[in-house]
Amino acid sequence: MGNYIGKNEKRVEDPRFIQGKGRYVANLSLPDMAYVAILRSPHAHAKINSINTDAAKAMDGVIDVFVGQDLIDGGVGQMPVIWQLPENKVPVRWPLTPDKVRHVGDSVAAVVAEDAYIARDALDLIKVDYEILPATTGAEATTGDGKPLVHDEIENNISYTWGLGDKDACDKAFEEADHVIEVDIENQRLIPNAMEPRACAAQWTASTEEMTVWTTSQNPHIIRFGLSAVTLPEIPEHKLRVISPDVGGGFGSKIFHYPEEIILPWVAKRVNRPVKWVATRSESFMTDSQGRDHVQHCKMAVTKDGTITGLHVELYADMGAYLSSIAPLIPTVICITLFSGLYKIPGIWGHTTGTLTNTVPVDAYRGAGRPEASFLLERLVDMAAKELGMDPIEFRRKNFIPKDEFPYQTPVAFLYDSGDYHAMMDKAEENAGYAEMRKNQEDARKEGRLVGIGVCGAVEASGYGPAATVGALGFYGGMWEHGAIRVHPTGRVTAFTGSHSHGQGHETTFAQIIADKLGIDVADVDVVHGDTDLVTQGMGTYGSRSAAVGGEALVNAATEIRNKLVELAAHLLEASVDDIVYDDENGKVYVKGVEDKAKTFGELAFAAYSGHSLPEGMDPGLEEAAYYNPGNFTFPCSAHIVQVEVDKDTGETTIQRYVAIEDCGNVINPMIVEGQILGGIVQGIGQALFEHGIYDESGQLVTGSMLDYTMPRADNLPMIESDRTETPSPSNSLGVKGVGEMGTISSTPAVVNAVVDALTDYDVTHIDMPLTSEKIWNIINSNGG
Amino acid sequence: MQPSKFEYRKASTLDEAVSLGGGEADYLAGGHSLIPAMKLRLSEPSTLVDISGIGDLKGISRDGDTIKIGALTTHSEVASSGVVNDGCAALADAAGMIGDPQVRNRGTIGGNVAHADPASDYPGILVALGATIVTTGRSTAAEDFFTGLFETALGEGEIVTEVQVPATGDGTGAAYSKFFNPASRYAVVGVGAVVTKSGGTCESCRIGVTGASDHAYRATAAEEALSGSDLGDEAIAAAAAKVADGGEMMSDLSASAQYRAHLCSVMASRAISEAASRA
Numbered sequence A: 001m002g003n004y005i006g007k008n009e010k011r012v013e014d015p016r017f018i019q020g021k022g023r024y025v026a027n028l029s030l031p032d033m034a035y036v037a038i039l040r041s042p043h044a045h046a047k048i049n050s051i052n053t054d055a056a057k058a059m060d061g062v063i064d065v066f067v068g069q070d071l072i073d074g075g076v077g078q079m080p081v082i083w084q085l086p087e088n089k090v091p092v093r094w095p096l097t098p099d100k101v102r103h104v105g106d107s108v109a110a111v112v113a114e115d116a117y118i119a120r121d122a123l124d125l126i127k128v129d130y131e132i133l134p135a136t137t138g139a140e141a142t143t144g145d146g147k148p149l150v151h152d153e154i155e156n157n158i159s160y161t162w163g164l165g166d167k168d169a170c171d172k173a174f175e176e177a178d179h180v181i182e183v184d185i186e187n188q189r190l191i192p193n194a195m196e197p198r199a200c201a202a203q204w205t206a207s208t209e210e211m212t213v214w215t216t217s218q219n220p221h222i223i224r225f226g227l228s229a230v231t232l233p234e235i236p237e238h239k240l241r242v243i244s245p246d247v248g249g250g251f252g253s254k255i256f257h258y259p260e261e262i263i264l265p266w267v268a269k270r271v272n273r274p275v276k277w278v279a280t281r282s283e284s285f286m287t288d289s290q291g292r293d294h295v296q297h298c299k300m301a302v303t304k305d306g307t308i309t310g311l312h313v314e315l316y317a318d319m320g321a322y323l324s325s326i327a328p329l330i331p332t333v334i335c336i337t338l339f340s341g342l343y344k345i346p347g348i349w350g351h352t353t354g355t356l357t358n359t360v361p362v363d364a365y366r367g368a369g370r371p372e373a374s375f376l377l378e379r380l381v382d383m384a385a386k387e388l389g390m391d392p393i394e395f396r397r398k399n400f401i402p403k404d405e406f407p408y409q410t411p412v413a414f415l416y417d418s419g420d421y422h423a424m425m426d427k428a429e430e431n432a433g434y435a436e437m438r439k440n441q442e443d444a445r446k447e448g449r450l451v452g453i454g455v456c457g458a459v460e461a462s463g464y465g466p467a468a469t470v471g472a473l474g475f476y477g478g479m480w481e482h483g484a485i486r487v488h489p490t491g492r493v494t495a496f497t498g499s500h501s502h503g504q505g506h507e508t509t510f511a512q513i514i515a516d517k518l519g520i521d522v523a524d525v526d527v528v529h530g531d532t533d534l535v536t537q538g539m540g541t542y543g544s545r546s547a548a549v550g551g552e553a554l555v556n557a558a559t560e561i562r563n564k565l566v567e568l569a570a571h572l573l574e575a576s577v578d579d580i581v582y583d584d585e586n587g588k589v590y591v592k593g594v595e596d597k598a599k600t601f602g603e604l605a606f607a608a609y610s611g612h613s614l615p616e617g618m619d620p621g622l623e624e625a626a627y628y629n630p631g632n633f634t635f636p637c638s639a640h641i642v643q644v645e646v647d648k649d650t651g652e653t654t655i656q657r658y659v660a661i662e663d664c665g666n667v668i669n670p671m672i673v674e675g676q677i678l679g680g681i682v683q684g685i686g687q688a689l690f691e692h693g694i695y696d697e698s699g700q701l702v703t704g705s706m707l708d709y710t711m712p713r714a715d716n717l718p719m720i721e722s723d724r725t726e727t728p729s730p731s732n733s734l735g736v737k738g739v740g741e742m743g744t745i746s747s748t749p750a751v752v753n754a755v756v757d758a759l760t761d762y763d764v765t766h767i768d769m770p771l772t773s774e775k776i777w778n779i780i781n782s783n784g785g
Numbered sequence B: 001m002q003p004s005k006f007e008y009r010k011a012s013t014l015d016e017a018v019s020l021g022g023g024e025a026d027y028l029a030g031g032h033s034l035i036p037a038m039k040l041r042l043s044e045p046s047t048l049v050d051i052s053g054i055g056d057l058k059g060i061s062r063d064g065d066t067i068k069i070g071a072l073t074t075h076s077e078v079a080s081s082g083v084v085n086d087g088c089a090a091l092a093d094a095a096g097m098i099g100d101p102q103v104r105n106r107g108t109i110g111g112n113v114a115h116a117d118p119a120s121d122y123p124g125i126l127v128a129l130g131a132t133i134v135t136t137g138r139s140t141a142a143e144d145f146f147t148g149l150f151e152t153a154l155g156e157g158e159i160v161t162e163v164q165v166p167a168t169g170d171g172t173g174a175a176y177s178k179f180f181n182p183a184s185r186y187a188v189v190g191v192g193a194v195v196t197k198s199g200g201t202c203e204s205c206r207i208g209v210t211g212a213s214d215h216a217y218r219a220t221a222a223e224e225a226l227s228g229s230d231l232g233d234e235a236i237a238a239a240a241a242k243v244a245d246g247g248e249m250m251s252d253l254s255a256s257a258q259y260r261a262h263l264c265s266v267m268a269s270r271a272i273s274e275a276a277s278r279a
């Protein structure tokens, strides 16, 4: 045990954030900077007959105006899809659409002007002759006969189909089942709404032919690769620097390669001025990739003693108007692989149809496919328990994978690394005082109050992911991570990570890891990320991968530093390497049994750089770089118990208690882990009760602002009672599992289960989200009770 | 977000403001309705006449049974004012339910009534209280002031200078009950009720409704039903059920017309019960 891992170190990034001194892309100001505004389509589907930019170009202060064809003629590439499925049809997508708009917000033209106001004014002077076409919406409905085609070449608006599981075992389970539980679920469209809107800036240095791009990305190295390899090939990778400085939240929506990341550098080179674009909140609503949006036809086979034997899911996933960067992954590989949940289910079959509609593209959003899986599973489990008259916790326990069966091979590809689901649920039950809770619920019911208790248990695959596995499943890159440690001659350390922090606190936690591995003061470690010139390589942050993959890369680098120091110390202390003890509690290296024959970390660092006396063959200096390619994913899990009360008069739901147990293996910083869990839970509650990206039939986004799109707020919540069990992951040396998404994956079904439980007397088994007060009131009002 | 180009003029007196106002100009008070609208270019005034520095429009005082609130008084000043809490707690309650702390610290009562957003809180409670809106030209009863969707009795260039509210006397209680729009926190429905009791019965009452219809209205049918009743649960429910009668229910994302009508009766029951218990 070191001095820092497992301790609540305060976040070193917070002083600058809470003082308003963060360094965001929008804060960037460069000499002679010009501003870009983008003309967005007001229509969901329309042919562009012509675009007249004359008046805009003639406006005072306008530098230039570009349309889609200008960029195509100027050598940009099509927007790539970097996770593809066999035989998927990839629609053509350009950074500015040249011929047709396919969703409200689709990008049509870019204005460059002396300031942001002029750029915005000039948008009104661009005349686009649109021929409005009928639009198509609805994940499943869009495949119907006679529906307008989003892309003429993609029949029935079906981009791909993909299935996983053992069909025969599944069929057999349903043939032999005593009970078949069925439900159709609409897992609604969500709009991520990171607090910081997307922004991009670019600077062209003509003299050296170098381009710098600043972008609000979760993975700047991937953006650099995408630009130089595909979308902006005129700038080769070694001449391109991509910087993602402080980023104010992403939740997945900032993983993807966006049109503005191509438009801005392309424009910067053409006008030979630094340029900047910052999204308005309205633009965020209509251009940031959105989340979820499935129609799921689900059934579960159960025997009369309460054993789950089969799961069958036919799923339609709305991809929006184009395939965003990794969109095909989300409702397929990352979703169906979790259909086993915490349970032993022999016969599982899941099948997805990815469809196109005239809506904003859909891609990963916190949880990304896993909440969609846990929601349907945990709803079915709850419905099954109810049908069998079993307590929902008892029913779950009966089907849990026992702890002595790990590693556990599910029928849907994954090998779960470790877990103790019974212990986790026991702790949830105990912390909630579940028996007492149920008794109180009985009493409340007698008074006519609608109190409900919801339970959920879920697992997720995090720490994405083993390079060969993700490659075999469709990813174009590897999902390893890079880390480097540079020890300065004074013994201070700068660490470089390819992970990217946009709220996760890596500057704190990664410093804790390194300080422990090297036996130094945490304050002596600085963590650098988000700049492709400073950090050699990186895969970025998503899929709850930073600690398990990025952290391990730094562990590898630290190990190499240690090895060098041991060798150097042996030389300086005139001992054999085998007799050297690296004391990482006290930051010194000594000869076994002779503790005062020692060198401090700082002394050794200086010796490494002075080079006055080095072992034979050792080069001066003290810096090491390493890669880490995980051997498996990690499988965190959680158990949540929620109590709600529904107001009979208005249909409003109040969450009265929220008890959460997460198991994310070993914990580096409990405070930061809890922050991730709380944030995740709240986001999941948002989906359960409030959030809904609604498009009308003409494809207009009806919830296009904060006036209509309901985000969860502090006063919607009780104090969340969060706690942990710790089952270390055998997949990595730190024993850690991802934690960024677990809260979201469990809280959504937990809350819906609770509300359905509250409405037991109203003859309802499932309610589609969000559970708005009007929807609930309608149930109360029409089902009479 | 970039608004269209506009001129900015700061008025230091009411006369100066009036002379600068009218036409394509718009007054700027707290800016919490106007500036968001300008950023979305839903509002494009040629000139902003900033009235926020006019001292005469600020402050809260009591003159006999009348509470006088200057147009520039912020929502948080109303919510925390001793004069308002003593004389008419329901108004302070309503002010405290507006938006969030930032909105309450900037938004003003004059701007709120002048803007006449159908989902605003003040209109409902002011109609119930029988408040008077005083402007540079005249005094108008609140129930006559709100005339339509974002429409008021204000003429061109006319400025709201003060809102006058009768203090609730002995035997009278008032309350405001609001169903919050979960996204915007404006009122899906807000009902203000003023109940005057004599013995156990309701001698008279006034009920004002906001959020439900395109503008705030008095629910006269419900008032009639409640007056003379024993203020028991049944009487309150019967009167509350008539609250939606007074207006044409709006229908939008936050509530269908049917649900809104239902919320009118729930919010009215709650407001009436509370008002009766305060009387």
Ligand SMILES: Cc1cc2nc3c(=O)[nH]c(=O)nc-3n(C[C@H](O)[C@H](O)[C@H](O)COP(=O)(O)OP(=O)(O)OC[C@H]3O[C@@H](n4cnc5c(N)ncnc54)[C@H](O)[C@@H]3O)c2cc1C
Pocket (backbone or CB within 6 Å): B026, B027, B028, B029, B030, B031, B032, B033, B034, B035, B036, B071, B072, B097, B098, B099, B100, B103, B106, B107, B108, B109, B110, B111, B112, B113, B114, B115, B117, B119, B120, B121, B122, B158, B159, B160, B161, B184, B185, B186, B187
């Ligand atoms: C996030 C948010 C949430 C909100 N939630 C609520 C809520 O829950 N309930 C609610 O009631 N309101 C809510 N509001 C609106 C808020 O109360 C506004 O402050 C108020 O409606 C307008 O007052 P203002 O002083 O900001 O006026 P401004 O925005 O400055 O002006 C609004 C309009 O009134 C005119 N005007 C202003 N003062 C005068 C005057 N003295 N005479 C004549 N015309 C004048 C202006 O010219 C303009 O047309 C919210 C606002 C925001 C931004």
